[in-house]
Amino acid sequence: MNILAMDTSNRALSVAVLSDDRILAEKTTDVNKNHSTTLLPAIDQILKDSHLTSDQIDRFVVAQGPGSYTGLRIGVTTAKTFAFTLHKELVGVSSLASLAGNIRHTNALLVPLFDARRDNVFTGVYQRDDHGQLTNVVSDKHVPVAALIAQLKMLNEDIIFIGTDVAHFAERFRAAFGQQAHFADDEANLPHASELGLLGAQKEAVKDIHAFIPHYLRRTQAENDWLKTHSDKGHQPYVEEV
Amino acid sequence: MESKRELILAFESSCDETSVAVIEDGTKILSNIIATQINSHKRFGGVVPEVASRHHVEYVTRCTEDAMKAANVTYDDLTAVAVTYGPGLVGSLLIGVTAAKTIAYAHHLPLIPVNHMAGHIYAARYVKPLEYPLLALLVSGGHTELVYMKAAGEFEIIGDTRDDAAGEAYDKIGRVLGIPYPAGKEVDRLAHLGHDTFNFPRAMIHEDNDDFSFSGLKSAFINTVHHADQIGEKLSREDLAASFQAAVIDVLVTKTIRVAKRLGIKQLVVAGGVAANQGLRERLAQVVKDEHLDLDVVFPPLRLCGDNGAMVGAAAHIELQKKHFAGLDLNADPSLEFAYAATYQP
Ligand SMILES: [Zn+2]
Numbered sequence: 001m002n003i004l005a006m007d008t009s010n011r012a013l014s015v016a017v018l019s020d021d022r023i024l025a026e027k028t029t030d031v032n033k034n035h036s037t038t039l040l041p042a043i044d045q046i047l048k049d050s051h052l053t054s055d056q057i058d059r060f061v062v063a064q065g066p067g068s069y070t071g072l073r074i075g076v077t078t079a080k081t082f083a084f085t086l087h088k089e090l091v092g093v094s095s096l097a098s099l100a101g102n103i104r105h106t107n108a109l110l111v112p113l114f115d116a117r118r119d120n121v122f123t124g125v126y127q128r129d130d131h132g133q134l135t136n137v138v139s140d141k142h143v144p145v146a147a148l149i150a151q152l153k154m155l156n157e158d159i160i161f162i163g164t165d166v167a168h169f170a171e172r173f174r175a176a177f178g179q180q181a182h183f184a185d186d187e188a189n190l191p192h193a194s195e196l197g198l199l200g201a202q203k204e205a206v207k208d209i210h211a212f213i214p215h216y217l218r219r220t221q222a223e224n225d226w227l228k229t230h231s232d233k234g235h236q237p238y239v240e241e242v
Numbered sequence: 243m244e245s246k247r248e249l250i251l252a253f254e255s256s257c258d259e260t261s262v263a264v265i266e267d268g269t270k271i272l273s274n275i276i277a278t279q280i281n282s283h284k285r286f287g288g289v290v291p292e293v294a295s296r297h298h299v300e301y302v303t304r305c306t307e308d309a310m311k312a313a314n315v316t317y318d319d320l321t322a323v324a325v326t327y328g329p330g331l332v333g334s335l336l337i338g339v340t341a342a343k344t345i346a347y348a349h350h351l352p353l354i355p356v357n358h359m360a361g362h363i364y365a366a367r368y369v370k371p372l373e374y375p376l377l378a379l380l381v382s383g384g385h386t387e388l389v390y391m392k393a394a395g396e397f398e399i400i401g402d403t404r405d406d407a408a409g410e411a412y413d414k415i416g417r418v419l420g421i422p423y424p425a426g427k428e429v430d431r432l433a434h435l436g437h438d439t440f441n442f443p444r445a446m447i448h449e450d451n452d453d454f455s456f457s458g459l460k461s462a463f464i465n466t467v468h469h470a471d472q473i474g475e476k477l478s479r480e481d482l483a484a485s486f487q488a489a490v491i492d493v494l495v496t497k498t499i500r501v502a503k504r505l506g507i508k509q510l511v512v513a514g515g516v517a518a519n520q521g522l523r524e525r526l527a528q529v530v531k532d533e534h535l536d537l538d539v540v541f542p543p544l545r546l547c548g549d550n551g552a553m554v555g556a557a558a559h560i561e562l563q564k565k566h567f568a569g570l571d572l573n574a575d576p577s578l579e580f581a582y583a584a585t586y587q588p
Contacts, residue, residue: 034573036336036340037573040343040344040347040570040571043347044570054347055348069292070295073296073298073337074340077341078340078344080299081302081306081341081344081348082344082348085344085348085349086348209303210300210301210303211300213296213300216296220290220293220296221292222286222290223285223293230285235281236281237281239260239278239297240277240281241275241278242277
C-alpha cells in the first residue's frame with residue numbers, strides 16, 4: 001500500500017511517501033512559509049523522488065488537528081480532495097499523536113503540546129505499551145496550562161514534553177515536576193510525516209470523505225457567544241445547496 | 243478527429259457560498275452547485291470569517307461531486323480547472339484554491355486563477371455576448387466600482403467608492419431597521435411600498451469625478467432614526483427604505499450613465515449582489531428609455547448575481563484563451579484588485 005502523509009497543522013510542514021512500512025521519501029521544513037503555497041509543490045517533489053504519481057497512492061493520511069486552524073484546513077482540504085477525486089482512502093491522525101510517535105523506547109508519559117495562547121495549550125497524553133505501541137492516555141483537548149500540570153501531577157510518572165512550543169512553558173514544568181520532567185530534542189520536536197504515515201497505516205479509512213473536517217477542538221468565539229443564549233437543536237441547516 | 247468540448251470545472255469560495263460549476267465554452271452552464279451558509283451567519287448578524295472557512299471545508303468536495311454528476315462529465319473530459327483566488331476572505335478563498343489546485347494536480351489539468359470581480363462581470367455572458375468597449379457597474383457588499391473594459395479580459399477601474407460599498411450600506415441600515423442580515427432584498431421590498439420623503443443626501447452626485455460615497459447617507463439615515471426614537475416619533479419603515487434606496491440608486495445611476503455617455507459605451511453590465519436589486523434594475527431601464535440612449539444594459543440572471551462557480555467559469559474561458567495559468571504555489575490574494583485606469587483621479 002502506497003501512502004502519502006501530510007502535516008500542515010503548525011508552523012512546520014512535513015510530507016512523506018511510504019510503501020507499506022517503508023519510508024520512501026520525507027520532506028520537513030520549519031521556515032514559517034505559507035503552507036498554501038508550499039504544500040502541493042512539496043508533495044509534487046516527494047512523489048517525483050519516489051517515482052510515483054498521485055493516482056498510485058492508495059491512502060492519504062493527514063494530521064487532522066489540533067493546530068493552527070488555517071494550517072489544518074489546508075492539509076485536510078488537500079488530503080480529502082485527493083482521496084475524493086482519485087477514489088482513494090483517507091485517514092486522519094491526531095497531530096499530537098504524530099509528535100508523540102517521535103519518541104520511542106520509553107514508557108514515560110508522552111505529552112506533545114501546541115501553544116494555544118492566553119496560557120492555554122492543545123495537548124493530549126500518550127504512552128507506549130509493552131509492545132511499543134502508542135496508546136492514548138488522555139484524549140486531545142484545549143486546556144489551561146495549570147490544568148494540564150494538575151492532571152499530570154496526579155499521574156505521577158516521568159514525563160517527556162514534546163513540541164517546539166514546549167520552550168514557552170519549560171520553566172513551569174521544571175518547577176512542577178522536577179526530575180520527572182524531560183524534554184524532547186529538536187529533531188523530535190518537529191512533526192515528521194513519516195511517523196504520521198506509519199500511524200495512519202494502522203487506522204481504518206474514513207467512511208464519509210465529504211464529512212471529514214479538522215479536529216479544531218475549539219468552537220469559534222462567535223458560536224460560543226451565540227450558544228450562550230440560543231440552542232442549535234432544531235435550527236435550520238447552517239449550510240444548504242440552493 | 244472530433245473536436246473536444248472545452249469544459250472548465252470552476253470553484254468559488256470567496257465569502258459565504260461554496261460553489262462549483264462545470265461550464266462549456268464559457269457560455270453554457272452544465273452545472274452550478276451553490277451551497278450557501280446564510281442560515282449560519284444570520285446567527286451572528288454578518289459573515290464570521292472563521293465560521294465561513296469551516297463550512298467551506300465541509301462542502302467543497304460535496305459540491306464538486308454534485309457539479310460533476312449534474313454535468314454528467316468525467317475528469318478526462320475536462321479542459322481546465324478554474325478558481326477564484328481573490329478578492330475575498332482569505333480563509334474562505336484558501337479552501338477553493340486548495341481544492342482546485344489539488345484536483346488540477348491529480349488529473350494533470352491546467353489551473354486558471356480568476357479574479358472574483360471579473361467573475362461577477364462575466365456572469366452577464368450567460369445573457370448574451372459581451373461587446374467592447376464595455377462598462378461594468380460592480381455593486382456588492384464589498385465593492386462599488388465602475389470598470390472599463392476595452393477588450394475581453396481587460397479591466398480598468400475608473401470609479402470607486404471612497405468609503406462604504408453600496409451593499410455594506412444596505413446591511414448597516416438594515417440593522418437599524420431590525421432586518422436580519424443580509425438586508426438588501428428586504429430593504430428593496432420595503433422600498434417598493436414607500437415613498438422618498440426624507441430626501442437623504444446624494445453624496446458626490448454632482449462632483450466632477452466618477453467615484454461614490456455612501457457613508458454620509460448611512461449616517462444621515464441612522465441620525466434620522468435615532469432622532470425620531472429620542473422624541474418618541476414613529477417613522478414609516480417603508481418610507482425610510484424608499485428614501486434610502488432612492489438616494490443610493492440616484493447616485494449609482496446618475497454617475498454610471500454619465501460615464502457611459504462620455505466614453506461612448508454601447509453595453510453596460512450591472513453585476514454583483516446588488517445587481518439583484520429591483521429598484522436599480524427598474525431605474526436604469528427607465529433612464530435608458532426616457533433619454534433614448536443607445537445603451538444595452540445587461541443584468542445577469544438573479545441566480546448568477548450572487549457568488550457562484552458559473553461566473554468563475556465564464557471569466558476563466560477568456561483567461562484560458564490568453565493562457566493565463568497558475569502553478570501549484572497559487573495563493574489566495576484577499577485584496578486582489580483591478581488596476582486603476584491611468585486617467586483615474588481620486
Ligand atoms: Zn461577490
